[in-house]
Amino acid sequence: MKEISVSSAKKAKELLKQMSMEEKLYQLSGCMIFDIGETYDQCRNPLYGNYRSAGHFMHWKRKEPAAPSEVAARINQDIRASIEAQPHGIPPLIHEEALHGAQWGMATMFPQPIGMASSFDDELVQEIGEIIGKECAAVGVRQVLSPVVNIARDCRWGRLMETFGEDVLLSSNMGTAMCKGIRKNGVIATLKHYADNYSYGGRDSNSSDSSERVMREVYLPPFEKCIKEGDALSVMAAYNSWNGIPCSCSRELLTDILREEWKFPGFVVSDYKGVEGVCGSHHLTEEEYQAAALCVKAGLDVNLPAASGFSLLKKAVEEKILSQEDVDKAVYHVLAVKFEIGLFEQPFGDEKEAEKIVRCEAHKKTALEAARESIILLKNENVLPFDRNRTCRVGVFGASAAEVPLGKNYSGPYKRRWEAQDAKTPLQFLKEYLGEDTEVVYSPDFSEELAKGCSAMLYFTTIIEGEGLDRCNICLPSDAMVQQVDGGGLIVDKAEASVFGNQEEDIRKMFHTNRNSAVILLNGSPVDMTGWIDSASAVLEAWYPGEQGAQAICEILFGDYSPSGKLPVSVPKNVGQLPLFYAHKPSGRGYHYNENDGNPLYPFGYGLSYTTFGFGSFSRCIKEGEILISFVLENTGHYDGTEVVQVYVSGSNCDVVMPVKELKAYRRVTLKAGEKERVCITLPAASFQYYNQGMKYGLHNGDFTVMTGNSSENMFNEFSVKIREGKIFLKDSE
Template sequence: MPREPIDEHSQRRLLGDKTVKKTKTISRRAFFGQSSAASLVVLASQKVSQAKPINVPREQVAGSAIEQKVDAIIARMTLEEKIQMVHGERLTGFIGYVPAIPRLGIPELTLTDGPAGIRHGPGTAFPAPVALAASWDRALAESYGAAMGAEAKAKGQNILLAPMVNIVRVPEGGRNFETFGEDPYLTAQIATADIKGIQSQGVIAEVKHYAANNQEKQRLTVSAEVDERTLREIYLPAFEAAVKEARVGSVMAAYNKVNGTHSSENTHLLKDILKNEWGFDGFAVSDWGATHSTIAAANNGLDMEMPTGEFFGAKLSEAVKTGQVSEATINDKVRRILRIMMRFGFFDRPAAIGPIDYNVQAQVGRRVAEAGVVLLKNEGSLLPLDLNRLKSIAIIGAYVDRATSGGGGSARMSPLYTISPLGAITQRVGERIAVKFVRFVPGNDLSKSDPATTGAALIADTVKIAKSCDLAIVFARDFETEGDDRANIDLPDEQDQMITAVLGANKRTIVVLNTGAIVLLNKWVDSAPAVIQAWYPGQDDGNVIADVLFGVVNPSGKLPLTFPRARQDVAVSSPEQYPGVSGKGQYSEGIFIGYRHFDKHKIDPIFPFGHGLSYTTFAYSNLKLSRTQIKAGEPLTVEVVVKNTGRRQGAEVVQLYIQDLEASVERPIKELKGFEKVRLKPGQSQLIKFGLNDRSLAFYDPAHKRWVVEPGQFQVMVGSSSRDIRLTTTFSVT
């Protein structure tokens, strides 16, 4: 079909004077190995009679003006131009691209990955999203989003394919590092703040992957067989919050099927829920290559195909001409796209390359990484380390001389710089302490062991060096990537054996984990005096860990995931559930995922959801409710006082859980419904307030298609983790 040409000036502006070449193959997967506030700006000037003043909200006025402008453009568009708007085109250097229509003044759309950095050339490698979730800090999440939005904008990109809000269901999941964990409330809260930050920079956030996209194995074909209540209570709340609270501009439809229908043509997801029930007024985009039809996808709610027009190009044009898809349906898609483009000011400010201060970006990334570090264990207050009491440190690990800047796939970054744990610790201690580095080599080939020259050592030499030092710090990591789930949740490359051997050689051993999600620790954790979970900290990996080890940073992260003692302890543990049988993954665990499952079956995890220690201590007191009896629909305020009872300044995440004690349906023993992160000096106290509403108490009733709050008694639990509840009280709903 005819396309509007891109002029030479636009080509040079977008690609920095590089030659632009259209190709036959370009997709997000092709980019995996590569590096890579304005809101409502179009305002109406309405004349209002002074005799009858009308108070119209500014946003409503702006929205009305936008709709008028959009309708005027659509009225001038040919069918070919409309079709051009609803699919991508392949263009070298771009993850996703929709060309401009100069005749109508419509600018181009430039789409880029991803959730942990802007994959449009080298840039800032931010901490993995799971580290952000571990911060439990909404303000920091907004800063994280704003920094990514600013960098996307500076690189000439106006749609950021982030955040990823799928719930961790399968512990082996290759993209678990991209998530915000296992809990729908925590995920929704962090995602909402992240989206607000991204969009504050005039960049559209595209929340993904809608919906129930919880595994990489067979992700293109598997059908998530999930009941409506589970879908609503576990897998959709973050998307709902993105639409209703953050006003996200775009939603990405997932690869997988949901209950037998591809997400990209699933009318229940895209039309019934997203657009009709939630009132989403933005546009739904397919994941790259996830469109499977023309007529069904077009009529069932997909607005844009990416990265090409295989189904939404000539085939869609023909379907309109033959009456299989109405032009009104096409107009709705175009209207949604143009509406958001205008809302974000793209007509006045087309995508353009601009300046960015990478030092500021790095500072944001480092703050997030530090706030996300979780101190899992610290027996005998081994941490923080006192340099004045050490003469020698053994630094041991297979990958400790390389930064764990991130995972793979569409979240993989080519950072401008990195610093490894070995490099940072060596810099920090200087000449005061002898640092003995051992690069652990799995296997038993003696020719690979040469610690004196290369640092490479087998277990026997590792043990000798660990014994010879005052302290050992052993590092372990995993490898997660889009496109492939892990084979299991053990640490790879004999790292468990390495850790066990070092712990046997030196009882003053600290274990630092750079993993993207859950790993099994049961082989050695009981013998380890100190364990740190640092996730994938981004480009400042080494600096962040050194700051925590030496007490420059007091860790305040909390787990967004439950760490099990054994793989069979996890809710999803049968082949029918994962990877699925005959193309169907049965979500038979229902709403009992993560800590809900552990509570229901009275299973003790190694480290529970919400767990995280500090170098100081906190006391809870004076739990109060605004009322002990409310009617359905009435709000309730919960108050609690938290005091820093230690000697260091620190931050505590105060967590509020709810239990319905008299439910007519099976409900979790506890559900996270509030949290606040508070920073306190030694001896300082602060009053924390939580607001609860109907949704805080409700379950979804599929029969009546609504959220229900039943009369009866509810328990409020406030504490430092899901298994460290400090105070409880009850109230009743009449």
């Protein structure tokens, strides 16, 4: 972890001494203005230290969206006005959402994070983070409210798509990679939502009853790793409460763990109106200014986004429930980070650079690569890939085939869908891809008339989900229209989806009519497939693959690219199994139900390929306290392809009950048909560390089984390890 440099710390302390109380309070407050019209400059108070990007609101009243250079010019004008108005010329931090692409306008859009996680490709995710950072810095945005590193273990939660899935290691690695990429460009990554942001039934922002052990073993590690290895400089406190205290004013979370234990050097922001929620939602205080004081004293630094934050803090100071020491501590955190990222030296965006790099060919190429790696082949009864030479008429069904596959959650700016002239829907790209010699027919619902004479058929699903859209029915929706408006339109504004007809019935009819067909799931979280999966001959889990997703889907359907994605979540058979995840603790009785065996329909880490792989010649040894695993991986099929090798560990005879298995390492290996390669994977000592009965984390005694395979349920090799008195031994070498 990079600490704040001595130089930045010194400058922050010196500046802090010169500031008035009013200046300090402005640095702890935010401002957001929706209407970027004629009165904008008069309405915008330039004294605040934090602003939601004006770019987010520049597009909704225009016929054509604002160009990157226009966004940069507007933000630069705002920054200049603030510096000139500030008594000490402190530049403001401009922030923006950037879940899978910068949301200040029409920036490059990547797969939703759940799709990124399916790649099991840390390097690719870091590259995505770097691009997001570049496209933000170019317009003057220097803080992004991303990544989401909450562990998602219940697919009823409408925001599962924003996460990297159910696994602690995968989510930690993906979040860390994203933070590293973002930070390269002098942009601050903001970890959210700290911590344990959903609860029973997948309900968003509900009270957490997780024990300290569960928090330490599951929900906190991704935040810790992103801070210590990803150099994240901001954390967003969650709306929910934990251990009886709202996260926004939890000293245990914000000070004891975050700062004293992890040595976090950055600043903490509220989720939008989260400070006010301590009073209005959690009823912990009678007045909002009292809530503001509680939050700052607990370790929260900046109240986003409303301008009312300043007046709340001012009253708290006047009422003497917030001291100068409390304020100075918070302001120091903000100033130190501003100095650390070079904001004082270079506060502005670059209008020419913005026009040059935003959605440049290199960035779109990375978006295509990410889309390819995110798609998972779930089922294939010798149908895929389709043979282009034998495909003369293709039937395309499902309303989502006619939309750019971004997902409607955090995609594009305020009150305007993301758009680009060169971005294609699956239907558009398929027509171009197959050319004039192949007829492509389309209907939003399955049509027996259009299906006649089709040599292949496709069905693209539609799901109703997102922030504020938690589900109690995880089947494919039918005959539904949903509109969701976020409170105050602060973040997602309005998400709407329409489904006319019965998707499950349409899918069954399609496969009954022609077995040479495939379902393409466009979704952000798993769905109940039991009503139609037995009749299906091929299923692709495409998630929301981003602006280049249409091309990636077509390439995989027709064999130009072999699917390599793996599930970052367990797919349940039905909603009654939820929450469902592979790394559970052992049961005292069993896991089955009267109606099913309790197992997932598809397990974590699962994903098919067009080729086959063989594992062999395994060896292992201990070197410098780490276990080195070596084996030969061979592509035994007829397609070039990529396998994701996964190493799991299971513990017994430990001081506490251990999960039945946990992912501890993974590696993507790409091989041409017939090629073989010796693969080496290192398991560090940390792979065997755990919290004992006294909640001390370390290398405690225990017996462990190390398993290597290509999913959480498919292993090719295992061996035993024992830990005694802090030392690692291979059992077969005693």
